[in-house]
Amino acid sequence: MLIQFSVRNFKSFREKATLSLVASGYDKTTREIENVTSLSHSTKELRLLKSAVIYGANASGKTKLVEALYFMKQFVRSSADEQPNDKIKVEPFLLDTYSESESSEFEVIFIRDGIRYRYGFEILPQLIVAEWLFKKEKDTEIELFYRTKQEFEFHGRIPEFKIGRKVAKDQMVKSTTLWLTAAAKWNDDLSKFIIKWFQKLHILSGLNDRSYMAYTLNQIKTGKMRGAITNFVRAASIGLEEISIVNLGIEDLPDQLSNEIRERIIQEIINEEGYLVEDIATYRRYDKNGNRVANKDFKIDQHESAGTRKYLALSGPVLDVLANGSILIVDELDARLHPNLVCKIIELFNSKLHNPMSAQLIFNTHDTNLLNVGLLRRDQIWFTEKDRYGASILYSLNDYSPRKNENLEKNYLQGNYGGIPYLGNFEQLIKSTSSNENAE
Known part of the structure; x- marks a missing residue:
C-alpha cells in the first residue's frame, strides 16, 4: 500500500508537496471500518486510507500531481533504456529563474509484505544527483543504500543487493540511469521486488x-x-x-x-x-x-x-x-460519468467486503457532491491551489479541522478551504468586448 508520495520542483510544483495516505487520529469512529486499513507494523499500528480525492481549480496542479507519480513510475521502470548521451526528460518549475536550473526530487513510502520502504531520487536533466532506499521493519529505519552522483554506499550489515553491489562496483550504472533500474535489469532480487511495487501503480486519464x-x-x-x-x-x-x-x-x-x-x-x-x-x-x-x-x-x-x-x-x-490489492490513480475520474456511478466506484474501494486486499484509489475531480454524501473522511480530502507566483500547493482538508456536522460542499464553494478559481468580472469583460465590436 502507498503510505506517502512527495515531489519537489516538477512542473507546477516548486516547493515540496506531500500526499499522505496515513489516517489521522482526530476521529477513529468516522468510517473507520470501511475507509481505513489497520496494519500491524513494528510496535505501532499503521492506519492507511483506502481512497483519497483531490480538488482544485483548473490549472491548479491536480493533473500535475498525477503526472509526477507517472513520471516517477516510468523513470524507475525504463531509465536503464536511455542511451549514453540522452538527457533525462524531467521538467522543473519554469516560472522563476532559480528553480529551472535546480534538481527535481521524487520519493515514495510504501509497505509491501509487512516491510516499510522509502525510495526516492533527485535528478537533473544530465545526471542522477542522489538516490536512496531505506527500510523499516521495527522501530528503526535502516539505510540500505545511498547514492551521490556516481558514488554508492551500501549498509555493511545488510545482505541485500548481492548483485546490485557488483553492478555499482563494476561501474555498470550510467550517470542518467537509476541504480535500482540497472540492478533489476541484472536480476538483483530486492531491486526487482521494489520495481514490482511500482508496477502495481495503475495511472489512468479519465479523459x-x-x-x-x-x-x-x-x-x-x-x-x-x-x-x-x-x-x-x-x-x-x-x-x-x-x-x-x-x-x-x-x-x-x-x-x-x-x-x-x-x-x-x-x-x-x-x-x-x-x-x-x-x-x-x-x-x-x-x-x-x-x-x-x-x-x-x-x-x-x-x-x-x-x-x-x-x-x-x-x-x-x-x-x-x-x-x-494494487493502487489505481485516475485523473478526472468524474469526467463523463454520472455522480452516482463515481460514488459506487468509491464505495467499492472503501468496502471491507469488496476490497479485502486493501486496494487504494486516488483521483482528482470537480464533483463537489462527493463532499457531502458521507463517503469520505476529512483526511481523505485534499486540495491544490496556486500561489501568486504560479506554483502549486497541496494541502489537506484536515488542516482546517472542520466540525463533524459542517457543510463541506457549501464551505468549499464559498472558498473557505481555498482550491477554487478566483473569478474576474465576466459581466464587465463581456460589456467591454461588445463595446469594442460596436466601435469597429
Whole structure:
C-alpha cells in the first residue's frame, strides 16, 4: 500500500508537496471500518486510507500531481533504456529563474509484505544527483543504500543487493540511469521486488479511456474477468445483458476508408491472429406489447454514449486492482460519468467486503457532491491551489479541522478551504468586448 508520495520542483510544483495516505487520529469512529486499513507494523499500528480525492481549480496542479507519480513510475521502470548521451526528460518549475536550473526530487513510502520502504531520487536533466532506499521493519529505519552522483554506499550489515553491489562496483550504472533500474535489469532480487511495487501503480486519464479500453476488452476476450466485468456494467442499470468480442477480417473494413487509413489500421490494429477486434454490447429487446423477444447487439464504439464507454473501459482496471490489492490513480475520474456511478466506484474501494486486499484509489475531480454524501473522511480530502507566483500547493482538508456536522460542499464553494478559481468580472469583460465590436 502507498503510505506517502512527495515531489519537489516538477512542473507546477516548486516547493515540496506531500500526499499522505496515513489516517489521522482526530476521529477513529468516522468510517473507520470501511475507509481505513489497520496494519500491524513494528510496535505501532499503521492506519492507511483506502481512497483519497483531490480538488482544485483548473490549472491548479491536480493533473500535475498525477503526472509526477507517472513520471516517477516510468523513470524507475525504463531509465536503464536511455542511451549514453540522452538527457533525462524531467521538467522543473519554469516560472522563476532559480528553480529551472535546480534538481527535481521524487520519493515514495510504501509497505509491501509487512516491510516499510522509502525510495526516492533527485535528478537533473544530465545526471542522477542522489538516490536512496531505506527500510523499516521495527522501530528503526535502516539505510540500505545511498547514492551521490556516481558514488554508492551500501549498509555493511545488510545482505541485500548481492548483485546490485557488483553492478555499482563494476561501474555498470550510467550517470542518467537509476541504480535500482540497472540492478533489476541484472536480476538483483530486492531491486526487482521494489520495481514490482511500482508496477502495481495503475495511472489512468479519465479523459482518454481508449488507452485502457484495450485492456478491458482483452480481459473479456480471454475470459479472465468476463463475468465480473459484465456484472460491473450491469450494475449501472443501463439494460446491458452481456459483452462479447467479435473477430472481424480485413474484408469487414468500411469501403469509404481511404487507402492510407486502411493501411494504418491493418498495420496497427490487427492482432496476431489476423483479425480486427470489435466489442459488442447485447441488450434486451421487446415487442410492442412489452414482451421480451430476441436480444439486440450494438457496437459499443458506434452506439454507446461516451459515459457508457468510459464506465466499461474503467471496469477492467478497477476490478483488477481490487482483486490484486494494487493502487489505481485516475485523473478526472468524474469526467463523463454520472455522480452516482463515481460514488459506487468509491464505495467499492472503501468496502471491507469488496476490497479485502486493501486496494487504494486516488483521483482528482470537480464533483463537489462527493463532499457531502458521507463517503469520505476529512483526511481523505485534499486540495491544490496556486500561489501568486504560479506554483502549486497541496494541502489537506484536515488542516482546517472542520466540525463533524459542517457543510463541506457549501464551505468549499464559498472558498473557505481555498482550491477554487478566483473569478474576474465576466459581466464587465463581456460589456467591454461588445463595446469594442460596436466601435469597429
